[in-house]
Amino acid sequence: MNLNSYIKSLPTKRKLSEVKIKIITRLWGSESDTFPKPWVSSEELLKLTDQKYFDRRTRELRDQLGCDVESSYIEKFNGHAWRLKSSKLAPPQDRDYLTQSQKDKLFNDNDFTCVTCGLKISAGIRGLQADHKVPLSRGGSNDLINWQPMCNNCNVGKRRACEGCSLECKTCSWAFPEKFGVKTMVSISEKTLRRVDAYSDKVGTTRDKVMEDASEYYLDEKENN
Ligand SMILES: [Zn+2]
Ligand SMILES: [Zn+2]
Structure with a gap:
């Protein structure tokens, strides 16, 4: 696998940010480096990204995208350093996002239909999205079973409904539309x-x-x- 195909395999929600691309490119190093790739000091990443929060971005690579990144105190740098241990990605329950192929499968299995309004729609930024049924903030998991395809409109509506909501998610029609039925708009006199x-x-x-x-x-x- 080369850097380009690795970046393409990452489970991104949107396009990868410039900073994350910089970090991952640096951690990948030269194509001839074998795994684990060489350590890169925090100092170098700070300079490279010119971002005070480069470490947060690097942790996001691990926690959201499942990159096999580790950090440790390294004697020769007299400080912290980071490295890419392998090109493997963590399984979905250990990260926030689905890979493109998992998303494709989710959408395909549901016939590209939004679970809440029943709209058939193509995937993409303004189209179908992968949604956490029970939000992470309400104790939901990243397991495949906690994902559902939702259109952008419903996704926005759900997020609004969830803000400050204290309802049991089990009884929420946004989280479990399969129990409550599709909410669709029809014109009726x-x-x-x-x-x-x-x-x-x-x-x-x-x-x-x-x-x-x-x-x-x-x-x-x-x-x-
Ligand atoms: Zn919808
Ligand atoms: Zn809710």
């Missing part, structure tokens, strides 16, 4: 909606339930003729 609401009031059920039953009833009728 006011007259029909009023009938639906009047009926659901009368029998003590929900609008959702009446709409669902009505559709099923209609389709059963039509499809069998």
Whole structure:
């Protein structure tokens, strides 16, 4: 594997930042260096990136992207240094992002459909995103089972809904849409909606339930003729 294909294999959410590319390129060193690659001092990385927080960026390479980076006190530098131990990436439960091929599989398995609104959409920055069902901040994991495909709009809506939310995630329709059904927008006349609401009031059920039953009833009728 060379540096270019290594960078391409990283599970990035967006394009890798300039600083991270600088760091990874330096840690990779020359193509002829074998793993583990040689130690690079903190001092050199600081100079190279001109970033006070170069160490945070380097740790992000490890914790978010799963790069096999280690740091240690190194005698000859009389200080801390970093190196790339291998070109292996940590498994998804040990990092924040999915690799491109894991994302592709997630989207494919779900037929490129947003789990919350049912919109079929192509992947990409403004399209389908990989979303943590239970957010990391609420104790969610990076296990594959905690990821779902979501369109950008729903993703923004979910993030807003999650801010300061104290609901049990288990009962949240954003986190487990498969339990609560897809929320989709359909145009319906006011007259029909009023009938639906009047009926659901009368029998003590929900609008959702009446709409669902009505559709099923209609389709059963039509499809069998
Ligand atoms: Zn959506
Ligand atoms: Zn929530």
